[in-house]
Amino acid sequence: MPRAGLSTQAVVQAAVEVIDDDGVxxxxxxxxxxxxxVAAPSLYKHVSSLAELKTLLGVRVLNELADRFAAAAMGRSGADAITALMHAYRAYVMAHPARYAAMPVDPLHHPDLAAAGIRQLEVIQAALRPWQLDPADQIHTIRKLRVVAHGFASLESAGGFGLPEDLDETYRQLIATFLDSLPAHP
Amino acid sequence: MPRAGLSTQAVVQAAVEVIDDDGVxxxxxxxxxxxxxVAAPSLYKHVSSLAELKTLLGVRVLNELADRFAAAAMGRSGADAITALMHAYRAYVMAHPARYAAMPVDPLHHPDLAAAGIRQLEVIQAALRPWQLDPADQIHTIRKLRVVAHGFASLESAGGFGLPEDLDETYRQLIATFLDSLPAHP
DNA sequence: CCAAAAAGCTACTACCATTAGCCTTTGCCG
DNA sequence: CGGCAAAGGCTAATGGTAGTAGCTTTTTGG
Structure with a gap:
């Protein structure tokens, strides 16, 4: 009985590979x-339940997307940064649709997921800084950005758009409309 | 052994009640x-599999939402009709979040669901008629409307917004921004 | 070098979808 | 009105799922 040398993170990695290959x-x-x-019960040495594995997978995916966000925003500001963020969001979802489907939509309500969710939020907040929005406006603005990015990406990755062509143009228009809705900034 | 008097539609109705009560x-x-x-195997006299039951549930829910759409658009036109449609969408999702979660996002790709999906599309097309959009613009416009309505509703019904207050205002702004993105109409 | 913790395993339970085959009710036709 | 076939129930059984119990082996630390 040689030991497999597993770890919690190795199990999460295997879970990522399973959904990448065969769907969520x-x-x-x-x-x-x-x-x-390994035999199925052996996993319980590293993970307490399937539900916990799904949570850990959520953390992994949230952080991965937060990394993409941070990379996209780096060295840009204003409308340029927002545009880059939204394209990074879509690119991640299309590259890894199953991971996106495994990403919880309400991370802030779960203690283990909140930190990863907040990382994403902070990148968006930083990108919006040039507009100097007051707190209430900032909340509405972040929500609207999420609605557009999540709405488009979830429909696209689920095959929700009948015709595949011209989706770039649709998304470009959505981003432009969102930017137009922001007040002018200095 | 008295007969239960089931039918396919009665089974679908029971499925609706199950998800309304306990989630999808x-x-x-x-x-x-x-x-x-009834005993579980008896259901196979009315439904060929769980997958088929889910499809039938999808048809039911798509048609229910299409009915709401039609009712909301009736007697209105232009921006007024679009606003009513979008509010009807959100109201349905919040009234029946589990049904919305059971609604397939790509009905046009499944022969049994396509008819119900097209009913929704036609109501939106009719509401957009005053703008006299050319065919390509119409596609982009319908997509953008879906992105906003589906994005907001799916986030809200999944608890994706951290703070519950002021969601009416966020949605109002989204609708206003969408309407602003349309060309002026006569 | 040995003891204890960690990490495997097999065996088992309970629940799920689905199939096979039986039996009773229902409705139709002579 | 009788009977027969179809329809709609049932029980029993199969194979897959998550999770638990308890055993054995490996690894590690003193």
Whole structure:
């Protein structure tokens, strides 16, 4: 019985590979165990339940997207930074649709997910700084940005748009409309 | 062994009640059978599989939302009609979040769902008629409307907005921004 | 070098979808 | 009105799922 050398993060990594290959519905402990070369009950040494594995997967994916956000915003400001953020969001979702489907939509309500969710928020807040919005306006603005990015990305990744062509143009118009809705900034 | 008097539509109705009560994750044949007062295998006389039941549920929900759309648009035109449609969308989702979660996002790709999906589309097309958009613009415009309505409603119904207050204002702004992005009409 | 913790395993339970095959009710036709 | 076939229930069984219990082996730390 040689030891497989697993760890919690290795199990999460296997879960990512399972959903990348076969979709989020194929995420079972049996599939993860098979990929790790281990019997299913052995996973309980590293993960307390399937629900916890899904939460850990959520943390992983939230952080991955926050990294993309930070990279996209770096060295840009104003409308340029916002545009880059929104394109980074869409690019991530299309590159990893199953991971996006595994990303919880309400991270702030779960203690283990909140930190990763806040990382994303902070990047957006920083990008909006040039507009010097008052706190209430800032909340509405961040919400609207999320609505546009999440709405478009979730529809696109789920095949919700009938015709595949011209989606770049639709998204470009959405970003332009969102930017137009912001007050002028110095 | 008195007969329960089931039918396919009665089974779908029981499925609606199951998800309304316990969420979309609780939709199992066992739960539906219990609500019908019947053993689980008996459902196969009316429904060929759980997957088919989910499709039928999707048809039901798509048509229900299309009905709301039609009712909201009736007797209105222009920006007034669009505003009413978008509020009807949000109101339906908040009244029946589990049904919305059971609504397929890509109905046009499934033959059994396409008709119901097209009903929704036609109501939106009719509401946009005053703008006399050319076909390409019409596609982009309908997509943008869906992005805003679906993005907001799916985030709200999933608890994706941290603070509950002022959501009416956020949605109002989104609708206003969408309407501003349309060309002026006569 | 040994003891204890960590990390595997098998065996088991409970629940799920689905199939097979049986039996009773229902409705139609002679 | 009788009977027969179809329809709509049922139980039993299969294979897949999450999770638990308890055992064995490996690793590690004193």
């Amino acid at each position: 519905a194929a995420l079972t402990l049996a599939a993860v165990a098979a990929r790790c070369g | 994750a609780a939709l199992t044949l066992a739960a539906v059978a219990a609500r019908c007062g």
